[in-house]
Amino acid sequence: MKKIISLALACIMVLSLAACSAEKVNSADPKSRANNETAEILTIAISKDENSLSPFTYLSSTGLIVNRLVYDTLFTTDLDNEIIPWMVEDDYRVENDFSTYTFTLLKGQKFHDGTVVTSEDVVFSFTYPGTQKSSSLRKICNKIKDIKAVDERTVTINLKSSDINFLRSGLSAMRIISKNQYENAADATLISETIGSGMYKLSEYKVGEYYKLEAVADYFRGTPKVKAINMPIIGDNTAIQQGLLSGQLAAATSNIGVEMVETFNKAQGIEVFSSAGFAPLIMNINNSRAPMDAKEFRTALTYAIDVNGIMKTLYGEYATVGTKGLIRPDLPYSVTGLEYSYSPGKANEILDGAGFDKKNANGIRLTPDGQACSFEILVYSGNTTRIRTAEMIAEQLKAVGIEMKIKVMEMDTVDAFVWPDFDVTKGRDYDFAMWGWGTSIGTNLDFLVSLFSGDLGIGTSNVCGYTNSEFDQIIASEFSTAKTTEELYSALRKLQNVIAEDPGMVNFGYDDGLQACNTTQYSGWKAGKGTNVINIHSFLGK
Structure with a gap:
């Protein structure tokens, strides 16, 4: 049953909150980790201000990670x-x-x-x-x-x-x-005061600057092995990387880029932890806006975009490419044979057949009612990976006569267009958006249901405004009534087949979690499947 079951300011902040620097030794030497199973203070960068960290105020998956230490x-x-x-x-x-x-x-x-x-x-x-x-x-x-x-x-x-x-x-x-x-x-x-029952309590929070966490000595599961955690808020990845390499940071809530793996592997006293990623990189499509409301148009996009090539360019070997079924392909209920196929010729064929066969003087396709296929794709200004992805998407879609204009904005602004007040019942106001969901949704068995159910009380993450009667019928008749693991898996496989034939978004895949941690300051870091090293198991240490 249980089995089912600003850079300068940022650097100043790092220095002001950092614990004493550890002596540099080679992290490959097991002796370097032997006597660091506890720590008085660790400085761990958090990549953005997540408000008071309560269950009702944090803003993103980063906040969810730290929130779990407190609640x-x-x-x-x-x-x-x-x-x-x-x-x-x-x-x-x-x-x-x-x-x-x-x-x-x-x-x-x-x-x-x-x-x-x-x-x-x-x-x-x-x-x-x-x-x-x-x-x-x-x-x-x-x-x-x-x-x-x-x-x-x-x-x-x-x-x-x-x-x-x-x-x-x-x-x-x-x-x-x-x-x-x-x-x-x-x-x-x-409610401004943060009171949980977790292994750490929030002892201080300065808006836009830092958090301080203090271990609960009499925590019912045991005393945490790190007595205090200082968390400077650093939104600049370069500052975080410099802090890690200098020893001023012990770790960070954010991942390092693939291009930095070799640098960190060569650094003394640092170990790179790799874990299977379950947080998908997505291109959201507003299914409720023409011409994206047409199945044929969305299908053509899946052939016009080189999903495999983009993931290879972005992550090399450190990723699992997504499929049209949207479920991570190595999960036991994933459907095989639903891989994306890059074929601009096929995309052109589908578009021509669906009435998008005319072009304007600039070579941009026209919709059946004569509107130019020119759209905007929204991207977070602080996410260079998503910006790069949008650039490659725009170049590939240009080859089939679709213009994609990249609009880079602050995270909160993008969210307000895609997911106003984080409530899908309030609609959406965008064409396309580079997006991602936290690990929790990627590991959840109702991942597809939450993303695509037309009943927005169930499809609470349906930011694409997707509707498909067959999909909803499977939810009602088989998914919701499953009483065994196999019945549940069977329903999930049927849902994948529906979404593969009638795509609501493009899921590029799942990059591995790559986190650099200072093992001379602390050796208890633990990474697992879909798990950030900033987790309860790293600090409880059993």
Whole structure:
């Protein structure tokens, strides 16, 4: 059951928050790691300001990574990406065809204000988010028929319908919050104090500058091996790399580029950790805007873009190329034979046949109603990889008569066009966008459902505005009622086949997580499948 289950300013900040520099020794020498299994202070760069790090205020997957150090979840994943109980005892029960979940909290758990974590806090944690803006958290709450505290430590959750994936998508995702802190707050984003029950508490936060985390000495799972973590906010990758190479940074929440691997491998006292990536690099297509609302037009794009070539150029050997099925191809439920095929000739053939056969004086195709196939692709200004990807896409689409203008904007501005208020029910205002999702969505069994369900209460990540009646029917008739792993996998394979024939986006693939860590300052770093080294397992150290 459980198995199913600015550069100068940035550098100044690094120096001001850094722990004492470690002596340089070769990281390849095992002796260099032998006596560094604990640390007083580590300085770890965080790539952007993630507000107060609460479950209701962080902005991106980076914030989610750090948030997990501060807030616990009932279940979690190990380094093999298997679901394991975390806050609960091992004898939890899953009954009634995966619709009833009963568990008992382990003893000794406290919030950072000293109050005890009780079953009432758990009940509140799975109901209160349903009243808030976060669509992903509301989605979890909306699955629940009823939840009750049996006693001070035991909770029973009854779902509206069977959900074989709830251990991962619900119980491993929802952060446990203090009822006492939030119960009178109509808007959770206005709560400024960060109080979780995790192994680290937020001791200081200076907007735009840094975070400071302090280990919880009596944490119920054991005392963290690093007593304090200073996290300067550094948005410049060059500054982060310089800080790592100089020893002023022990690690960073962000990955290093493939082009830097050799440099870091040669550096003394630094080890590059590689892990299978589950965060997809995507080109979003606004399916609700013409001519992108035409299946034939979107299909032609999948032939006009050299997905394999782009991934090879970007990441070399450190990536897994995506497929038209959108699921990472080495997962057990992925469908084979859905690889992207680069064929500008095929793209031209499809476009001609779909009425895009005329061109203007500039060689740009015209839509059947005479509009030029000239579009914008939105890209985050701070993401050089996505900018480079957009440049290659634009060059390849030009060859088939489609003009793609790259519009580089701040992250928050792009998000406001693609995902206003992070609520897909508010629509979208873009043509194309270079995008990505965090590791959690790439490892989740309802990845496709969340991205493409026409029911936006289910398709809470459907930023493309995709609709397909066959896709939705499979969700309702097979995915939602699956009672065994094989039934669930069967439904997922059917969903992949639908999305391959009627593409809603282009998934270029998954780059490996490459993180440079100083092993002379600390040797407990751990990377796993889809796991950033800044994780609970790195710092608990069991």
